[in-house]
Amino acid sequence: MERLTVDxxxxxxxxxxxxxxxGDMTYLMLCSGTGCHATGSLKVMDALNKKIEAQxxxxxxxxxxxxxxxxxxxxxxxxxxxxxxxxxxxxPEDIPEFVTEQLVNKNHVKKHFYxxxxxxxxxxxxxxxxxxxxxxxxxxxxxxLIDPEKITDYIARDGYQGAARxxxxxxxxxxIEQMSISGLRGRGGAGFPTGMKWKFAKMSADNTKYVLxxxxxxxxxxxxxxxxxxxxxxxxxxxxxxxAKAINSSKGYxxxxxxxxxxxxxLGIAIKQATEMGLxxxxxxxxxxxxxxxxxxxxxxxxxxxxxALMRSIEGKRGMPRPRPPFPAHKGLWDKPSILNNVETFSNxxxxxxxxxxxxxxxxxxxxxxxxxxxxxxxxxNIGLVEVPMGTPLRKMIYDIGGGIPKKRKxxxxxxxxxxxxxxxxxxxxxxxxxxxxxxIGAIMGSGGAIVMDDRTCMVDMARxxxxxxxxxxxGKCTPCREGTRRLLxxxxxxxxxxxxxxxxxxxxxxSDSIKESALCGLGQTAPNPVLSxxxxxxxxxxxxxxxxxxxxxxxxxxxxxxxxxxxxxxxxLCFKACPTDAITWKKKEVASIDLDxxxxxxxxxxxxxxxxxx
Numbered sequence: 001m002e003r004l005t006v007d008x009x010x011x012x013x014x015x016x017x018x019x020x021x022x023g024d025m026t027y028l029m030l031c032s033g034t035g036c037h038a039t040g041s042l043k044v045m046d047a048l049n050k051k052i053e054a055q056x057x058x059x060x061x062x063x064x065x066x067x068x069x070x071x072x073x074x075x076x077x078x079x080x081x082x083x084x085x086x087x088x089x090x091x092p093e094d095i096p097e098f099v100t101e102q103l104v105n106k107n108h109v110k111k112h113f114y115x116x117x118x119x120x121x122x123x124x125x126x127x128x129x130x131x132x133x134x135x136x137x138x139x140x141x142x143x144x145l146i147d148p149e150k151i152t153d154y155i156a157r158d159g160y161q162g163a164a165r166x167x168x169x170x171x172x173x174x175x176i177e178q179m180s181i182s183g184l185r186g187r188g189g190a191g192f193p194t195g196m197k198w199k200f201a202k203m204s205a206d207n208t209k210y211v212l213x214x215x216x217x218x219x220x221x222x223x224x225x226x227x228x229x230x231x232x233x234x235x236x237x238x239x240x241x242x243x244a245k246a247i248n249s250s251k252g253y254x255x256x257x258x259x260x261x262x263x264x265x266x267l268g269i270a271i272k273q274a275t276e277m278g279l280x281x282x283x284x285x286x287x288x289x290x291x292x293x294x295x296x297x298x299x300x301x302x303x304x305x306x307x308x309a310l311m312r313s314i315e316g317k318r319g320m321p322r323p324r325p326p327f328p329a330h331k332g333l334w335d336k337p338s339i340l341n342n343v344e345t346f347s348n349x350x351x352x353x354x355x356x357x358x359x360x361x362x363x364x365x366x367x368x369x370x371x372x373x374x375x376x377x378x379x380x381x382n383i384g385l386v387e388v389p390m391g392t393p394l395r396k397m398i399y400d401i402g403g404g405i406p407k408k409r410k411x412x413x414x415x416x417x418x419x420x421x422x423x424x425x426x427x428x429x430x431x432x433x434x435x436x437x438x439x440x441i442g443a444i445m446g447s448g449g450a451i452v453m454d455d456r457t458c459m460v461d462m463a464r465x466x467x468x469x470x471x472x473x474x475x476g477k478c479t480p481c482r483e484g485t486r487r488l489l490x491x492x493x494x495x496x497x498x499x500x501x502x503x504x505x506x507x508x509x510x511x512s513d514s515i516k517e518s519a520l521c522g523l524g525q526t527a528p529n530p531v532l533s534x535x536x537x538x539x540x541x542x543x544x545x546x547x548x549x550x551x552x553x554x555x556x557x558x559x560x561x562x563x564x565x566x567x568x569x570x571x572x573x574l575c576f577k578a579c580p581t582d583a584i585t586w587k588k589k590e591v592a593s594i595d596l597d598x599x600x601x602x603x604x605x606x607x608x609x610x611x612x613x614x615x
Contacts, residue, residue, distance in 0.1 A: 003278030005286050006164050009155065016156040026061045026103065027081040029144055033068030033230045034262050035223075036075035040091065044076045047095040052103070061103055067231020067266070069144035071131055072223075073383035074114070079126055079144060086126035087112045117381045117403050131382045134401045136363065138371045139187075139347045140387045142232040148266050151273040154234040160279055162350035166242045167287040170353070172202055175246040179349070181357030183369030188214055188305070188342035189417070189446045190522060191368075191435040194349075197339055200329035201247040204337035209249040211240050211291075212333065212340040214310060215256035215263070218302040219418030220469060222449035224373045225343035227385055229256070229263035232347065233270035237293065239346030241284065242353055244291040247339060252293040255310050257300050268295060302473035305447075306521045307332075307340045309475065320477045321521035342447065344373055364390035368434030372448060376402050379409065379454035386450075388433065395429040398452060409454035413537070417446030419466040419473075420526035422533030423459060442533040444526060458555035459538040460545050464492040466530040474524070481524030484515040488531055497558040500546040508535060554606045554614075561615045562599050566591045568613035575605035575614065 004012065028048060032041050048063050069077045074088035080102065090098070090112060101107040113124045123129050137143065146153035154160070166175050180195030201209060213236060217225040229236065240252045256264055271293050274280040282290050296314050303309045304319040311333045313319035332338025348370065352360045361369040368390040374397065376386045381403030388397055394414060398404070405411050413423040422443030424431065431437050438445050453462065471485040488511060491504050512528030519525045535542065544550050551559040564575075569591045576586035583598035584605060594605070594614075606614055 003285075005278075006168055009160060009164055009285065012152065013155050013158070013161070016152045020156065024060065028061065028063045029066050029069075029079040029081055030063055031067075031069040031075055031077040031144060032065040033072075033227055034260075035068065035072040036077060037262070039075040039089075041076035043092045044078075044090050044095065047092040048099070051095050051099040055099055055104060057099070057103055064147050065149075066144045066146065067142075067148040068227035068385065070140060070227070070385040071129075071382065072385065073381075077144075084125045084127055086114055086124065086129060088114055117406070131384065131386075131401055131403065134396065135387050136371050136389050137387050138351060138360075139228060139235075139344050139373050140231070140385060141351070142235065143227070143385070144231070146232070148231055148233055149269050151234060151270070151277065154232070158351075158354060159234055160238055160350070162353035162355075163238045163241045163279070164285060166245055166353045167285060167289055172246045172248065175242060175353065176202060178352060178357040179246070182348075182352045182360035183357075183364070183367075184345065184348055184352065184360060185368065185435065186341055187344035187348075187372065187447065189444065191445060194341060194345060197329060197341075198243060198246045200327070201337045201339045204330050206337050207248075208251075208336045209247050210333045210336060210338040211243045211247065211249045211252040212307075212310070212314075212338055213240060213252070213254040213346055214305065214307070214340055214342040215254055215260070216298050216305045216310060217257065217260075217343075217447060218300070218305050218473070219447055219449045221375060221377045221415075221451045222418060222447055223375045224385060224448045226260050226263050228343050228347050228373075229260070229267050233263075233267045234274065235347040235350060236267070236343055237270055237274050237280065239341075239349035240293060241280070241289075241291055242349050243339060243341070243346070245287075245289050247337070249339075250290040250292065252291055253296050253314055253333070254293060255296050255298055255304070255314060258297040259300055264295060264297060271295070301475070302469075303475040303521075303523060306523050308521070310340065311338065318475075320475045321523075323520065344448070365432065365434045365437075367436055372433060372445070374433075374448045374450045376450050376452070378414075378450075378452035379405055379457070380452040381406050390434045391432040393430050393432055394424065397433065397450070398429065402452065405452070405454050409456065411452070412455050412457050413453045413459065413462075415443075415451040415453070415462070415466070415530070416449070417444035417526075417529070418449045419469045420444070420523060420529050421446050421449070422529045423453075423462065423537065424533075425537040428537075442529065442536055444529065456553055456555075458496075458551050458553035459534045459541050460492065461496050461551075461553075461555045463530045463534040464489065464496055467492055467527075470523075470527045470530075474527075478518075478520035478524060480515045480518040481520065481527060484511055484519070485524075485527050487511060488515075488528065492531070495542065495545050496551075496556040498545070498549045498556075500542075502546060504546065505535065505539075505542060554603070554612075557601050557603065560601075560606075562594050562596060562601065562605075563615050564592050564594060565613050565615055568611055570611050570613070572610075574608045574610070578604050578608040580604060 078087045185191040309319040467489045476482045576584045586592040
């Protein structure tokens with residue numbers, strides 16, 4: 001493969017654009033991220049190719065296997081380009097009709113169009129769907145638009161143009177200045193200014209330095225970094241090239257958890273292609289800058305998302321944090337100056353170099369610039385990746401983009417920032433999304449997980465769930481995190497089992513404050529957030545569990561009676577039909593009853609009963 005120069009890079013861009021525009025070609029942009037793979041997109045792709053070939057359309061229609069489209073709940077997804085028609089939940093058996101009607105007869109297959117859950121209107125064009133219309137894709141600008149395994153697709157969309165500008169027209173100080181002007185802060189959770197981090201590393205005198213990318217995304221419900229790597233891996237490579245020049249580094253590592261096989265595969269392909277074309281390796285594009293990037297696969301330890309633990313893991317040691325200072329910019333990987341940014345952060349860098357720092361900072365708030373990607377999941381109609389300008393209210397993200405709460409349930413809370421984040425209640429939904437405002441209400445931005453909960457959620461049990469995760473993932477190095485989170489979990493279990501006493505509430509607060517002040521790393525210091533935020537906003541539920549021995553959400557098994565209330569029972573039989581152990585007796589027009597000797601307390605009857613008739 002020919003090595004590129006600045007001039008031939010531009011020529012390749014124009015050539016690829018021209019080739020894509022030639023002829024009357026229809027492109028079927030089939031989502032092929034992990035989510036759509038799980039729902040059968042590969043079988044859909046196979047059926048499409050076979051039917052297109054059989055219909056003699058191969059010279060007019062081309063199937064493009066893209067990365068994650070973003071609307072994960074509706075896969076497999078397909079967008080017909082250039083018309084922008086959005087088809088959802090396709091199955092192999094749907095393909096003959098789709099090809100015949102959409103591609104041959106030029107008719108829409110309306111049953112596969114998106115239907116808005118609020119208005120019930122069918123919306124055929126992707127850009128008109130509220131989930132997409134209210135977003136501002138920058139990190140996700142190429143999602144669903146390119147083949148992530150084809151470097152020319154990325155180049156056709158200005159790929160590596162920012163790197164070329166940085167390599168040939170800018171000094172390291174110029175690069176850092178533009179990063180500082182942009183106001184880009186780390187998207188991995190801490191929100192440290194990227195330009196400042198790079199400046200500290202540049203100032204370090206050592207000749208050996210490292211550029212590190214954190215793709216060890218371990219938060220439950222978070223899938224932003226994985227999706228970016230699957231859909232647009234070259235954006236991360238380009239960002240690391242620019243960072244390498246800024247700090248004078250020739251070696252980079254991407255630390256990615258091994259549970260992300262598709263992301264690892266596509267990133268590996270991107271690195272190989274970039275190296276073959278002279279965009280990585282020795283003397284990049286003739287600039288005199290060298291950079292080799294290596295993928296290091298982690299074994300799934302949550303603590304390795306912490307920067308110093310990640311570095312110890314790459315060194316072949318147990319992933320455990322170390323005290324700071326010294327900070328990684330002065331003493332990082334193998335005790336050499338190192339910078340560590342996450343996938344989303346690096347995916348913005350190429351665009352900042354190409355368009356300027358002021359372009360990036362024109363969006364956002366005074367202290368939080370640009371956009372932020374969230375993984376919106378849980379009890380919300382539109383589950384998927386959401387990218388919004390900093391300062392966007394949570395309410396807009398959940399209702400305008402997320403489509404609100406399913407089944408006409410009521411919103412209860414949204415957990416922001418992963419397991420060590422905080423639960424935000426309904427009356428704070430107008431809080432703007434930025435680092436400072438989110439922190440003021442007891443949560444954190446984190447890497448961008450946003451788990452929505454409806455009124456069936458028990459907040460005491462939710463605090464227990466997150467604390468169980470945190471305690472299990474604690475590396476055990478420092479006593480406050482190792483023993484403190486264990487004790488928090490024990491108290492929360494005690495309360496959910498109906499054994500709680502009023503004094504437990506004081507202990508939870510005191511212990512949480514102590515852990516926050518004395519834990520070694522950021523993970524331990526934020527570990528009590530789920531406890532403190534639920535105590536702050538949902539104290540009534542703690543009181544209910546402790547004083548009344550009740551769980552209004554009907555989640556805590558030990559506090560349930562498994563008894564049907566005759567006055568509330570509508571005699572519908574839904575509980576009877578769903579019971580897996582035949583523990584429920586019911587006849588038409590009669591009240592159901594539960595045999596406690598047969599009941600295994602699986603909660604299926606509670607889930608199926610629409611009338612809250614079971615206590």
